[in-house]
Each structure stands twice: as structure tokens, then as C-alpha cells.
Amino acid sequence: MRLKVKIFIQQILVFLFLLGLLPAHAFVHRHRFVIKEAPYSKLCSSKNILTVNGQFPGPVIYANTGDTLVVNVQNDGTQNITIHWHGVKQPRYPWSDGPEFITQCPIRPGTNFSQRINLSDEEGTLWWHAHSDWSRATVNGALIIRPANKTNYPFPRPTAEIPIILGEWWKSDVQAVVNEFLTSGADANKSDAFLINGQPGDLYPCSTNDTFKLTVEKNKTYLLRIVNAVMNNLMFFSVANHQLTVVGTDGAYVKPFKSNYITISPGETIDVLLEANQNPNHYYMGAKAYNSVVGVDFNNITTTAIVQYRGNYSTSSPPILPDLPNFDDTNASFNFTRSLKSLADKGHPIDVPLNVTTNLLFTFSVNTLPCEDESCSGPNGDRFAASVNNISFVLPRIDILEAYYKNIQGVYRDEFPSFPPLNFNFTGDSLPVELQRPDRRTEVHVLEYGTHVEIVLQGTSLLGGVDHPIHLHGYSFYVVGSGFGNFDKDKDPLNYNLVDPPLQNTIAVVRNGWAAIRFKADNPGVWFMHCHLERHVSWGMEMAFIVKDGKGSEEKLLPPPPDMPQC
């Protein structure tokens, strides 16, 4: 009898599905992430690193547009951890977003947390990573979202799809690096290597055997899904003798264009087609840091992997090296970023807010704070800090989402200013030292549901200025404009791209310049916004939005799951 009922219900479901009445994201992918230490050796030395399931980079998660992921994160390590789904909007459900003390308390050692993730319109390459202190250095992996069934890529189907994860490696324990620079007040130690899929490549010592190799066949096309999981640098990437066709960024398609190299900022993803159209041979793909600031110590060695054609050729000479822009080639970096445009075709319409109801201007600065002790190792015996609108963010003890949801007082304040508290020449040459001192607070900015928001992200030249890859959680935004110097509210909007601006979740604000982004505040919750350079985050370059509930029943925050970690 029960079996008959079951079969009957199944038949009804199949019937409804065929009628198109059931949501497409009925498909649920279940994963288990066990956080644990594992020994890894690189650069002629070995150490234990934090991993997911013992893998580095971590497991690749595959899904189709609109699917659901359920990921049980079990912490078998010795430190607190959280996992963030970078670029996933988490509609009405910030509970699974991950940043520690913003939307959840950390998953403590010996406990687990099941994150439920409904994908919505994301399509392309995204990624996941730890969002607690600097654990993301080794706790990260790709999230690949293919077109939903019965739809296709807006380009010919590639022969294969290959995740390319750019990473960064310190010989020391990463936690020791963090503790050291936060204690001394100095800048963080530069890393010892950059990595492609977990390996430094032939230009570094002791890596030859493990270097990542991509075997290709002449005349076939490969989709490289490139993730910048580097901690502290924008990167240039290219493949020797091959042009790349850029087709996507941050889980959205772009108008295809050819380029000899790409620029990719921490947090960003870029999808490129690699046509194996050269003479059968072996070629390096390489990535190196972009660094425009004189006096900042950075790792200047190129990380490499090998593209090897099938066929008969001599491998006695090393592969050909790619021609990458110079380290300080700001035009190469900025021009590439500005070349991204939404695909914006019939199958991939865009929805740029044209009627902005909330205008915000946020400044991003590196700062200094006085030393609590006699002297720190930052500039002039002070310690480094960083801020948004002159507020250096202080992490609360209880996550902001829980405090907001349960109306717990005293955890945060909701007066994050819409405009910088001080007006000065943000990109001036010799700014007075007093401007370097930020306030330290836990402030959020409240947005009404449904407002059409424009934020001008303005870099400042305090302490020289540097690029800031700004990442917003819970949304993708249209990058409608960008430029050098100070944003001009009368002139610059006249040059906005409102036709096919790229849809991104991370935008590199060029050194001593600005970027203007727009989005509709239609996802209620608490959403973090921060620079994706990890040392800037540690110094306080972050803030959070609270987007209030709307009136409709589909416009309200969903309740938390029962296994939400407690503080």
C-alpha cells in the first residue's frame, strides 16, 4: 500500500516536472569537507598545512546552474574555521555564507556544520575558501557551475575544462606569519612562492616532478577556469605563444575577446579558452605578481605549469617561457580589467540599475595607529592599519548576523557613514600625517530592501596607495565605471557603461583611482564587504551591510539552521 502511494507521488512529480512546474534546482549535491592537517613538501622543505580532506588545493565542486549543495564541514583540526562560498549569492540565507563573526561563529575543533547552498543565476567559475584568519592560504578549491540542463555554453563546447588555481606559499606556518606581523605592527613577510594548482613550478627549487602538466591535442580547445587564491597580490597570467580568449569572470559570461595575458585579482575568477593551435611542443603557462608600489617587498619569481602537446617533438630543451607584462605595468593591469564587458545577449540579459536611489562613496586607505608599546615595526614606530571611510573594522565577539536576527544589543553599531568623514584630495601627493589615523569600531551600513545602490570605491594615496580588490558578499554588482585619481561626481558618470558593464563580485580598484559599482539590494541579510588582500583585511579594511527584509513573503531572511555554530 505504502509503496503504491510512493509510486503515485513519484508519477505526479514526474508529471509536474515535465510540465515545468517544479523548480529546476531540485538536484542536490552532498559533500563532506573534513578539515585536517596534512604534511606537504615544497621548496625543499616540508610542513603540516590545514586542508580539506587532505587535499591541496581542495576538492573541485561541480554543479549546474540552480542546483543545491549541502556541505558538511567537520573540523578535525586544532583551530577554529569557517568556509565561504565566494561569489555565491545565498539568496535570503546568509547563514551559509561563512565569514567568521560576520555571519557565523567559527566551527570549533571537534564539531561540524552543514552548509546548505542554493545556487541561483551564477554560471561559470567560482570558488570556496576558509574565511577565518589566514586559513584560506591552503583551505580553498574551485566551484564549477556548468549551464543548467538543456542550455549550453555561449561558445563551442571545449574539449576539456581545467581548473587553474593560483596560490601562495610560505615556508613557515601561515599562522606564525600572521601572529608575527600583527604583533610587531610591521608589514607581513613576503611569501616564498606562488603556485599553480599547488605547485611552484620549474623556476623554483625542488618542484620539477610535481609541476602541473596539461596535455593538449593540436586543434582542440580547452577551457581554463582560473581562480586567484593568492593572498596578497594581483597576478598576471599567460601561456607562451598562445592567445587566450576571455569568456567569463566571477561566475558570469563576458563578450569574448583575445588577449596575450590576463590580470586577475585575489578573489576573482577568469575563464579563458586556450586553442591548441601552435606547433606541437611544450610551453609554459606562467603567473607573476603585479606590484606597482615602490619599496614594497614582494615575491618576483614566476610560477609555472606546462602545456604539452601530444606528438613527436624533442623535450631536451626547456619549455618556452611566456611573455608577461612588467611587474609595475599599471596600464597593462588596468586596461585588461577595463576590457571586461558583460555578454549581454538574448540568452544572457543584464539588469543594470538605472535609477539609483542610494549613493555611497567609500574610501579605502592603508593607515597607521600608534603603538601600544614603546615602538612597533611599522612606519615611524607605529603599526599598520587599514580602513573604509576612515573606520578600521573591529571583529565582534558574536557574529553580526546572529546579533541582528536575535536583536542582541552592544555587538555592533549601525552608523557606517555614506560618505568619507573627511574630505581631502584622496589621491594627493603629500597628505598630512593626521589623515593616517583611523577610528576602530564595528560599524554596519543599513540598506532598505529594494534600494538601487551605487557605491564609488575610492582608493587613497595615504602611505603611497595600492590596488584594492574589493569583494562584496551576497551580491554580484555591475562595474559601471573606473578611473585614476579622484572620482568626479559631475564628469565621471557621463562616461559610465550602462549598456554592457561586467557583472562581478570582486573589482580591483586601481592604485590611487576609483571604481563605481551598482546593484539592487534585493537579498536581505548581513553581507560583508572587504579588500581581498589578506593583510589589508587583517588591518581592518572591511565593513558590513545589513539589507533589511522586504514586505513580501519571498523578501525575508530565512531562519537559521538548527546546527548553527555557537560562540
Ligand SMILES: *[C@@H]1O[C@H](CO)[C@@H](O)[C@H](O)[C@H]1NC(C)=O
Ligand atoms: C542534469 O543532467 C545531469 C547529467 O545528464 C544529471 O545527472 C542531472 O540529474 C540533471 N539535473 C537536473 C536538475 O535535471
Ligand SMILES: *[C@@H]1O[C@H](CO)[C@@H](O)[C@H](O)[C@H]1NC(C)=O
Ligand atoms: C555533527 O555534529 C552533531 C552535533 O551537532 C553530531 O550529532 C553529529 O554526529 C556530527 N556528525 C558527524 C558526521 O560528525
Ligand SMILES: *[C@@H]1O[C@H](CO)[C@@H](O)[C@H](O)[C@H]1NC(C)=O
Ligand atoms: C533552497 O530552495 C528551496 C526551494 O526553493 C527552498 O525550499 C529552501 O528553503 C532553500 N534553502 C536555502 C538554504 O536557501
Ligand SMILES: *[C@@H]1O[C@H](CO)[C@@H](O)[C@H](O)[C@H]1NC(C)=O
Ligand atoms: C619573517 O621574515 C624575517 C626576515 O626574513 C624572519 O627572520 C622571520 O623568521 C620570518 N617570520 C616567519 C614567521 O617566517
Ligand SMILES: *[C@@H]1O[C@H](CO)[C@@H](O)[C@H](O)[C@H]1NC(C)=O
Ligand atoms: C623525480 O622523479 C625521478 C624519477 O621518478 C626521481 O628519480 C627523482 O628523484 C625525482 N626528483 C625529485 C626531486 O623528487
Ligand SMILES: *[C@@H]1O[C@H](CO)[C@@H](O)[C@H](O)[C@H]1NC(C)=O
Ligand atoms: C589542424 O588544423 C589545420 C588547419 O585546419 C590542419 O591543416 C591540420 O591538419 C590540423 N592538424 C591536426 C593534427 O588535426
Ligand SMILES: *[C@@H]1O[C@H](CO)[C@@H](O)[C@H](O)[C@H]1NC(C)=O
Ligand atoms: C627579484 O627580487 C630580488 C630581491 O628580492 C632582486 O635581487 C632581483 O633582481 C629581482 N628580480 C627581478 C626579475 O626583478
Ligand SMILES: *[C@@H]1O[C@H](CO)[C@@H](O)[C@H](O)[C@H]1NC(C)=O
Ligand atoms: C620522432 O622524431 C624523431 C626525430 O625527428 C624521429 O627519429 C622518430 O622516428 C620520430 N618518432 C615517431 C614515432 O614518429
Ligand SMILES: *[C@@H]1O[C@H](CO)[C@@H](O)[C@H](O)[C@H]1NC(C)=O
Ligand atoms: C587595451 O585592451 C584592448 C582590448 O580590450 C586592446 O585592444 C588595447 O590594445 C589595449 N591597450 C593597451 C594600451 O594595452
Ligand SMILES: *[C@@H]1O[C@H](CO)[C@@H](O)[C@H](O)[C@H]1NC(C)=O
Ligand atoms: C526612481 O526612483 C524614485 C525613488 O524610488 C522614484 O520616485 C522614481 O519614480 C524612479 N524613476 C524612474 C524613472 O523609475
Ligand SMILES: *[C@@H]1O[C@H](CO)[C@@H](O)[C@H](O)[C@H]1NC(C)=O
Ligand atoms: C590632487 O592631487 C593630485 C596629485 O598631486 C593632483 O594632480 C590633483 O590636481 C589634486 N586634485 C585636487 C582636486 O586638488
Ligand SMILES: *[C@@H]1O[C@H](CO)[C@@H](O)[C@H](O)[C@H]1NC(C)=O
Ligand atoms: C574559537 O571560537 C570560539 C567561539 O566563538 C571562541 O570563543 C574562541 O576564542 C575561538 N578560539 C580562537 C583560538 O580564536
Ligand SMILES: [Cu+2]
Ligand atoms: Cu586592500
